[in-house]
Amino acid sequence: MAMTQKEFNKIVASHTLWLTGKGGNRANLCQADLRGIIARGTDLTLADLSGANLTGANLTGTDLTGANLTGANLTGAILTGAELLAYGDMVYLKTMQLDKWAIGYTYDTLQIGCQRHPIAKWNKWGTPTGRRWIAQMAPDALEWADRNLALILQVIERNPAKLPNQP
Numbered sequence: 001m002a003m004t005q006k007e008f009n010k011i012v013a014s015h016t017l018w019l020t021g022k023g024g025n026r027a028n029l030c031q032a033d034l035r036g037i038i039a040r041g042t043d044l045t046l047a048d049l050s051g052a053n054l055t056g057a058n059l060t061g062t063d064l065t066g067a068n069l070t071g072a073n074l075t076g077a078i079l080t081g082a083e084l085l086a087y088g089d090m091v092y093l094k095t096m097q098l099d100k101w102a103i104g105y106t107y108d109t110l111q112i113g114c115q116r117h118p119i120a121k122w123n124k125w126g127t128p129t130g131r132r133w134i135a136q137m138a139p140d141a142l143e144w145a146d147r148n149l150a151l152i153l154q155v156i157e158r159n160p161a162k163l164p165n166q167p
Contacts, residue, residue, distance in 0.1 A: 002033045012042050019045060030068075065102075069093060076164045079106060081116075094161045098148050105156055107163045112152075113138070119156060125149050 017024025027047035034054050041061040049064075051071040061081040074092040095104045101113040110119045115137055124130040125145055134149075135142040 002035045003037065005038060008034065008037050008039070012039070012044070015047060016043060019043060074164065079109075079164075091162055092164060094156075094159065096152075096155075098152070099144065101144070103152060105161055107161045110152075110156065112149075119153075122149070123153060 011027050011029065014024040015027035018026050027044060027049075029052050030048045031051040032049070032053070034049075034052050034057050037054070037057045039057060039059050039062050043063045044067050045063050046066045047064075048068045049072050050068045052069075053073045054075075054077045055073055056076045056078075057074075058078045059082045060078055064082055069089045072089045074089055077092070079093070093104060093106055095102065097103065104111045105119065108119055109116060110122050111117075112122075125134050131142060131145075134145045138144075
């Protein structure tokens, strides 16, 4: 049976208290049926969503940093603006870590550290404009990009994340 919005909101409220050190509990949504849930703008940092059914869930602007999404069903989930640095389901949301920056990507978006942009934009990093853009991100971003970004984009090309609703 799908979790109600009220039940979900109660878990998120307790999780928020836990994140701020004011009591509460870490969100344990392992195997939860969250079909159609609205989680816009919530902070689910470090939440356990492993095996959760997120079909059609609205996760717009949700912070999933460090969340466990292993085996989560993200079919049709709305991830617009969601913080993608989570343990992805490795189907719709794939993740990795190189040096100090975590990396997460969907079928059309790549996030490295706090920088989330369309993959098409990242693909232009080698142009003069793209290199200036990367250099402005962090003091060592361009040097890191020179070592890693072509490889990351190659991995994404060879191992793309699926589109929502794609079998």
